[in-house]
Amino acid sequence: MEFGHFFCTHCGARLKNGYNKCQSCSWPIDEDGDAVPTAVNGGVGWFEDVKNRRFAKYDNQHVMASILFLFILLAGIIGYLFYSGNFEMNATGFSYAAVLAALFCLPETIFLLSKNRRKREWEGKIVDKLSVEKTRRIKSDDGHSYTESYSIYQLVVERANGKARKYSLGRDAALFDYYRVNDYIRYHGKAHLKGLEKYDKRFDSFTYCLKCGNRNNFSRDYCSACGCPVIKAE
Numbered sequence: 234m235e236f237g238h239f240f241c242t243h244c245g246a247r248l249k250n251g252y253n254k255c256q257s258c259s260w261p262i263d264e265d266g267d268a269v270p271t272a273v274n275g276g277v278g279w280f281e282d283v284k285n286r287r288f289a290k291y292d293n294q295h296v297m298a299s300i301l302f303l304f305i306l307l308a309g310i311i312g313y314l315f316y317s318g319n320f321e322m323n324a325t326g327f328s329y330a331a332v333l334a335a336l337f338c339l340p341e342t343i344f345l346l347s348k349n350r351r352k353r354e355w356e357g358k359i360v361d362k363l364s365v366e367k368t369r370r371i372k373s374d375d376g377h378s379y380t381e382s383y384s385i386y387q388l389v390v391e392r393a394n395g396k397a398r399k400y401s402l403g404r405d406a407a408l409f410d411y412y413r414v415n416d417y418i419r420y421h422g423k424a425h426l427k428g429l430e431k432y433d434k435r436f437d438s439f440t441y442c443l444k445c446g447n448r449n450n451f452s453r454d455y456c457s458a459c460g461c462p463v464i465k466a467e
């Protein structure tokens with residue numbers, strides 16, 4: 234998966250529009266850096282910098298944006314109810330507004346907190362790769378329906394306790410190719426790091442961002458789409 238180019242791949246600074254160099258470090262912006270394979274590989278070993286503040290910073294900004302959006306929406310709804318006369322400008326009206334605000338915020342707060350809860354990390358070895366064929370009915374614009382077939386890709390991963398579990402990669406064929414049988418992989422466990430890291434990165438010229446899933450060459454130090462560090466052996 235390739236996303237847009239928003240961050241400097243050398244220093245991780247956010248890029249400004251209209252420049253062909255990073256404004257912080259003068260690194261040239263490589264628009265199609267991922268299309269060209271490089272001789273640089275990712276080495277052998279786990280990426281150790283998962284506590285890098287950039288991973289968390291991205292999350293916090295996302296949470297703040299969600300809260301701000303909900304607050305504006307809520308203010309708009311309550312404002313409308315007063316304006317339209319459904320709520321009167323008296324004690325009763327204000328208490329209705331307070332109850333509405335509480336009912337509105339409660340599920341959102343629970344959702345945001347549960348999202349940030351720590352998931353457990355695990356490691357394992359890929360023992361098999363499965364491609365499950367599926368079909369679905371699709372309706373075209375002229376009202377006819379037809380059957381489309383597609384594949385769901387899965388890794389079978391044996392954990393340290395000897396138990397094998399399936400891990401879905403969805404419909405991403407490129408991601409499915411990236412992982413090989415006998416690869417050791419690590420899931421970093423935090424709710425905000427969704428990717429699976431390979432222990433041995435010597436045979437790859439690129440990797441997928443742990444945070445956003447963007448594909449980055451190992452010649453990069455930071456993800457072009459989200460500015461998080463590119464995972465390499467230390």
Ligand SMILES: [Zn+2]
Pocket residue numbers: 241242243244245246255256257258259260
């Ligand atoms: Zn830079």
Ligand SMILES: [Zn+2]
Pocket residue numbers: 442443444445446447456457458459460461
């Ligand atoms: Zn990223």
